[in-house]
Amino acid sequence: MRRFSTLRLILIFAAGIVLAFGIALSARIALSAGIVPDMAFPDISFYSAPAQEAAYEPEKWNLILVNRDHRIPDNYYVDLIRLENGGTEVDMRILPDLQNMFDDMRQQGLDPVVGEGYRTNREQKKMLWHKIFELLQQGYSCHEAAAMAKEWVAEPGTSEHELGLAVDINSISGEQEYDIYRWLADNAHRYGFILRYPEGKEEITGIAYEPWHYRYVGKAAAEEIYDTELTLEEYLAP
Numbered sequence: 001m002r003r004f005s006t007l008r009l010i011l012i013f014a015a016g017i018v019l020a021f022g023i024a025l026s027a028r029i030a031l032s033a034g035i036v037p038d039m040a041f042p043d044i045s046f047y048s049a050p051a052q053e054a055a056y057e058p059e060k061w062n063l064i065l066v067n068r069d070h071r072i073p074d075n076y077y078v079d080l081i082r083l084e085n086g087g088t089e090v091d092m093r094i095l096p097d098l099q100n101m102f103d104d105m106r107q108q109g110l111d112p113v114v115g116e117g118y119r120t121n122r123e124q125k126k127m128l129w130h131k132i133f134e135l136l137q138q139g140y141s142c143h144e145a146a147a148m149a150k151e152w153v154a155e156p157g158t159s160e161h162e163l164g165l166a167v168d169i170n171s172i173s174g175e176q177e178y179d180i181y182r183w184l185a186d187n188a189h190r191y192g193f194i195l196r197y198p199e200g201k202e203e204i205t206g207i208a209y210e211p212w213h214y215r216y217v218g219k220a221a222a223e224e225i226y227d228t229e230l231t232l233e234e235y236l237a238p
């Protein structure tokens with residue numbers, strides 16, 4: 001009897017190893033193929049949108065604050081417009097200023113492109129999973145990977161890209177990245193955009209420095225934020 005239960009324990013243990021190996025192997029295959037399984041991403045403890053909804057006043061739509069502590073309101077509606085180059089969409093209210101900014105940059109010999117504009121909640125989830133898988137592959141534990149990924153990728157429901165009010169601006173050729181970031185840092189406020197995640201303010205924004213990520217807040221707020229060097233969190237603090 002005793003021998004039987006020992007045998008059973010060994011079998012259970014072996015089955016556990018086979019199962020774990022199978023999971024690891026399939027994850028590795030998916031990773032090596034560059035695929036994150038396109039399925040309903042499980043809402044397990046890797047991420048959880050904050051309970052508190054961002055305050056939204058239609059007449060102050062440009063000042064909605066979405067971050068790690070404030071998620072996008074459940075019934076938030078975005079009227080999108082696709083950019084001319086066909087790549088991505090943005091909230092149509094920001095297009096005139098965005099267009100002016102791009103026209104002026106091009107006139108000065110730069111080659112900017114909106115790499116990322118609007119993103120769905122599902123796309124945001126997928127991005128976070130990509131980052132977590134990438135870190136797991138580098139040897140970090142699940143816990144470490146999840147924590148580190150969130151410094152780079154906002155949790156689904158808390159990304160400004162899901163509002164359609166943020167754009168990631170890069171260089172088409174890839175050769176003018178530095179010049180473009182420099183130009184944006186000096187001029188974007190004139191068009192109503194702010195550098196949303198400045199260097200040295202990571203504690204406040206919860207996001208690493210992103211010289212390419214610009215958020216539309218309107219010209220008045222952008223000028224003030226530029227002059228005072230505040231983050232949107234600080235600017236809107238009561």
Ligand SMILES: [Zn+2]
Pocket residue numbers: 116161166167168212213214
């Ligand atoms: Zn961004």
